[in-house]
Amino acid sequence: MNKNKIADSILSLADSIEEGVFKSNITIAVTNFGSELGIDNINNAIMQSKSQLFNIIVVGEPLEGFESYKACGDDEVAKVLKELFDEKKIDAAVTMHYPFPIGVSTVGKVVTPAMGKEMYIATTTGSADGNSIKAMILNTINGIIVAKANGIENPTVGILNIEGARIVEKKLSELSSNGFDINFIPSKRSDGSFIMRGNDLVAGTPDIMVCDSLTGNIVIKMFSTFQSGGFYETTGYGYGPSVGHEYDKAIFIISRASGTPLIKNAIKFAYESVSGDIVGISKSLYKMAKEAGLDEIINSVDEKKKDNIEDIKIPEAEIVTESIGGIDILEIDDAVLHLRKNEIYAESAMGCTGPIVMISNENLEKAKQILEKAKFI
Template identity: 50%
Template sequence: MSSKNIIADVFLEVANAIESGDFGPKVRIGLTTLGSEHGVENLVKGAELAKSKLFDIVLIGPKVDTDLEIVEVNEESEMHKKMEELLDSKYIDACVTMHYNFPIGVSTVGRVLTPGRGKEMILATTTGTSATNRIEAMIRNAVYGISAAKSIGIKNPKVGILNVDGARQVEKFLKELQSNGYGIEFAESMRADGGCVMRGNDLLAGTPDVMVTDTLTGNLLMKVFSSFTTGGDFESQGFGYGPGVGEDYDRKIFIVSRASGSPVVANALKYAYEAVLGNVSDVARNEYADAKKAGLDNIIASLNAKKEDKGEAEEVKMPDKEVVTHQIAGVDIMELDDAVAALWKKGIYAESGMGCTGPIVLVNEAKGEEAAAHLKEAGFIA
């Protein structure tokens, strides 16, 4: 479902509520107001901008001049304790806050407005740690991104994988999940060579609904997307760093930066409202169940086994050198040397290289098909 359709549905909901006079049980979204680099006033202004008949906003922080409800807290050290208390007691349904420490296995799913086409795009993920193994983390990030997208009304989100270290391995494993029945749909790069591994151009255009990346890169991208028009010290664009999503995580905590300005704070509150309506926690739980049916646990186990098996590298004799002009793409940068060594074991001379779309293995033209078949059999390419 497009953003236009989501907005249309919200307007229809508002119109029906106005006509009937029944807005139903109110969703309450909290907002902590201490800790911003731009002061309490900036956060309160964001809350005022977000005011709606669809949901109530509860400020958690010092007393200020506003019509909004305030749960008074005057120390930042006490603020998150109060927030957790209000969440766990169900007094609020979600909360927007800053600088929150999630447990390992939980990370946040950001939402930006791309400068190239003005399209919304989900960034999975932007803070937190989904797993300590990079490839495992990005696979989980894909599930988190799909969950967040579905919770805000995108029924069949198209997924792209940012061309960072590990992208090709992530592609291979996600496609394995897809072939085993997990309902993931892949985006196609806008560049001529296509594929679901996304280039910088796709970032600017918002090619996928969900862009999968490692969390540190996602955090950097959030900052660039949100403050590229302001010089960096005031985040004015987008919806913030998003909800903390995990396999079995129920607190709906949404993150903004200490540099987030009032427009981002307002959008983050609206993002929280949409994800509460779509019950992002339940969606994530269901997505995980589906991914596990498709073999997610086996994939994770194989990654951990591979990590443990990397002891002393086996010495492989290099075959006689040949002219290498045939390029084989799709091998991840982190496995490039291993892929070359695998071909040497088969008696095929190969070299590693870097093409315009990423890492490549170079072999003799006459041995291109044979080499590609060996690499596919060994799991280096999809």
């Protein structure tokens, strides 16, 4: 080390002691191009974050007092960010747009009303897989990665009651049985399943709420703007970091309607995630998941054979008074056909917690056994 570097190090240490703040080596790029709320909205968040324990680089319109890289347009901003990552000049980025490849999705963080609990939404943008069932399985892993990087050692997991949730629950239970630790938490509603109701979303029952990215995107927007009229995001931490197998760029997404308070939180979210080694945890957990049969479980989503409706003779109609739940909406018709193939009359219906199969009292136990054997429940 030369004398100039030694002198700089001593001066930096002296400044840190005097200010009571010790800066890390973490550098975060923040883009200030494209906000619907104006450039000052973002610049204010950048300037108000300057005293934090990290360095900030500005990409877009140069900002006085910060190292800046001029870029105009989403494509140019994305190009500059990629170059900064490749050159190891930044550890994370906070931006309104980035073209993620399929296989990468973002995990947002909200603050739930009333209790003020932080909850991770897995996921909110991007797509872990083109198949929504497979994507939600991977989203669960992504959510666990982000929660662990932010200091939650054993985060609880719930699956939002949307299309595909029951299938995802079965596949995740299989992954868990194979040795990949998933800390499921039951719903606070009386049924107590791992499928989360709307009440659980508002209450923040799990640390991680699993859903598809389109649903997660809506959830983030509702939590962020419900106090501000819908067009100015004030609360929460944004749409979160990009995560995926072998993806090593921590890119935190905000929206063009994100306000200064939320952008400040997103910058803080980026710092805390990088400090918690989000990329390293991602590599480790994906390795563990694959050792527990993740690839085989993902591939098994496509393997289920459907009964041919033309080959099935509908049994004589019966009065159906009993119900069997726990079947996903995507499989309810197949479940009914499968029972009919086994000479049991069944009808599909919708209960208060989701789809159900209606069965006569006499056939209830037999029907359950058939559906369990075929892995519908």
